[in-house]
Amino acid sequence: MLHAKLASIYDNVLHRNPGEAEFHQAVLEVLESIGPVLGKHPEYAESKIIERICEPERQIIFRVPWEDDRGEVHINRGFRVEFNSALGPYKGGLRFHPSVYLGIVKFLGFEQIFKNSLTGLPIGGGKGGSDFDPKGRSSREVMRFCQSFMTELYRHIGEHTDVPAGDIGVGQREIGYLFGQYKRVTNRYESGVITGKGLSYGGAQVRTEATGYGCAFFVDEMLRARGTSFDGRRVAVSGSGNVAVYTAEKVQQLGGIVVACSDSSGYVLDEKGIDLDLLKQIKQVERGRLDVYAARRGTEAVFVPGRSVWEVSCEVAMPSATQNEISAADAESLVRSGCIAVAEGANMPTTPGAIRVFQDAGVSFGPGKAANAGGVATSALEMQQNASRDSWTFEFSEQRLRDIMADIHDRCLLTADEYGMPGNYVAGANIDGFKRVADAMLSLGLI
Numbered sequence: 001m002l003h004a005k006l007a008s009i010y011d012n013v014l015h016r017n018p019g020e021a022e023f024h025q026a027v028l029e030v031l032e033s034i035g036p037v038l039g040k041h042p043e044y045a046e047s048k049i050i051e052r053i054c055e056p057e058r059q060i061i062f063r064v065p066w067e068d069d070r071g072e073v074h075i076n077r078g079f080r081v082e083f084n085s086a087l088g089p090y091k092g093g094l095r096f097h098p099s100v101y102l103g104i105v106k107f108l109g110f111e112q113i114f115k116n117s118l119t120g121l122p123i124g125g126g127k128g129g130s131d132f133d134p135k136g137r138s139s140r141e142v143m144r145f146c147q148s149f150m151t152e153l154y155r156h157i158g159e160h161t162d163v164p165a166g167d168i169g170v171g172q173r174e175i176g177y178l179f180g181q182y183k184r185v186t187n188r189y190e191s192g193v194i195t196g197k198g199l200s201y202g203g204a205q206v207r208t209e210a211t212g213y214g215c216a217f218f219v220d221e222m223l224r225a226r227g228t229s230f231d232g233r234r235v236a237v238s239g240s241g242n243v244a245v246y247t248a249e250k251v252q253q254l255g256g257i258v259v260a261c262s263d264s265s266g267y268v269l270d271e272k273g274i275d276l277d278l279l280k281q282i283k284q285v286e287r288g289r290l291d292v293y294a295a296r297r298g299t300e301a302v303f304v305p306g307r308s309v310w311e312v313s314c315e316v317a318m319p320s321a322t323q324n325e326i327s328a329a330d331a332e333s334l335v336r337s338g339c340i341a342v343a344e345g346a347n348m349p350t351t352p353g354a355i356r357v358f359q360d361a362g363v364s365f366g367p368g369k370a371a372n373a374g375g376v377a378t379s380a381l382e383m384q385q386n387a388s389r390d391s392w393t394f395e396f397s398e399q400r401l402r403d404i405m406a407d408i409h410d411r412c413l414l415t416a417d418e419y420g421m422p423g424n425y426v427a428g429a430n431i432d433g434f435k436r437v438a439d440a441m442l443s444l445g446l447i
């Protein structure tokens, strides 16, 4: 039930942003948490902080023309939503996927404001991308697309303005092409303009692994808070991209057994634990599908086409693919199978109904803006290293990540306690993330 003032703000968001279902969902989740904050802080309502936070500072939409290997011309649409810069330059990834439209970019940019705030680092919130589908495209086609995309985007970004990174469909290969084109059109070697770079040209140790490792560290803390650990526990991960692979790697290092992962064609069940070298070879080197994993692994693994990985019984579920991938029915089945912890490696993978099922069943539920904040936090560390022309070791960077994740975990719990909702990580993350941004906005005047 929304506080009356928040209900009217939400109605206005629906009215002003028609047809953007994912953005509406992300806004509602935050508004549902922050009611108690308004009672303690009337100054936020007086200055219309919430109305301002729900309105992006700037939205850029542009044409991206490019030519495929056969000489055919294609036109895609590019987006960058610069949502909030109260805490620092806009910061957030670029997503290349055919489902991308303004509502997806706005939901991701909105989430990013609070996530980035939770890291405690000086980064505002933004997100971008395109409806370009990289699947089946050659590297030369991807390069031409990235060059065309950056030929427009470059005028809107900068190390003190807006700093993109990767997301679905944008990994180190794409970041290289994007940075190369930025450097070419601006004639500036401005390393801090984009993060997720390769180590040979200004990238940071652990950025590739950071979102997945960070999510595993977050679950480690959630399990510790329940008086238990990963040791010997069955874990299911969705996806098999950047976040999923490094989630699985760190979970296995922490003693869990990752028995399943997926892609958009189905899932693999491997009771002995996913063979990460084989998975990386197929997904990162060959860019192939998961059925190849089962075929090469032999009798140890089965590939289940066209089904959801959430039918696999597990004690820990780590959704790491895409938004709204866990339905309420999936959540009920996970709870029946003995699931005690869920952490969102992906952004908003759990539907509102599924979150209620988990919370009602006493499952520890870590929302994405807390659990997957390790990626953007390590991007902010990459910016620090670029600014000081320094590079840190893997061990030091991983320890920084671990400390940041433990701190986010503890602040979520402390804030949830303070506002009378013990154990509610969703409320803790939303309130803590919101308050830091709101306080900065109050200090900066009416901007």
Ligand SMILES: NC(=O)C1=CN([C@@H]2O[C@H](COP(=O)(O)OP(=O)(O)OC[C@H]3O[C@@H](n4cnc5c(N)ncnc54)[C@H](O)[C@@H]3O)[C@@H](O)[C@H]2O)C=CC1
Residues within 6 Å of the ligand: 166, 167, 168, 169, 170, 171, 211, 239, 240, 241, 242, 243, 244, 262, 263, 264, 265, 320, 321, 322, 323, 345, 346, 347, 372, 373, 375, 376
């Ligand atoms: N890369 C990063 O640093 C961060 C990523 N995230 C989020 O993590 C999620 C995954 O991103 P990445 O691993 O970077 O992308 P990726 O492109 O490396 O991997 C995406 C994976 O999700 C799967 N997938 C995509 N759509 C799907 C669908 N409709 N059904 C089933 N599987 C599907 C793909 O097959 C692939 O395995 C996204 O929600 C992203 O926003 C969150 C924080 C940081």
Ligand SMILES: O=C(O)CCC(=O)C(=O)O
Residues within 6 Å of the ligand: 091, 092, 093, 094, 115, 163, 164, 165, 166, 167, 195, 347, 372, 373, 375, 376, 377, 379
């Ligand atoms: O590293 C970054 O700047 C962005 C990561 C991201 O897109 C996310 O946290 O969803």
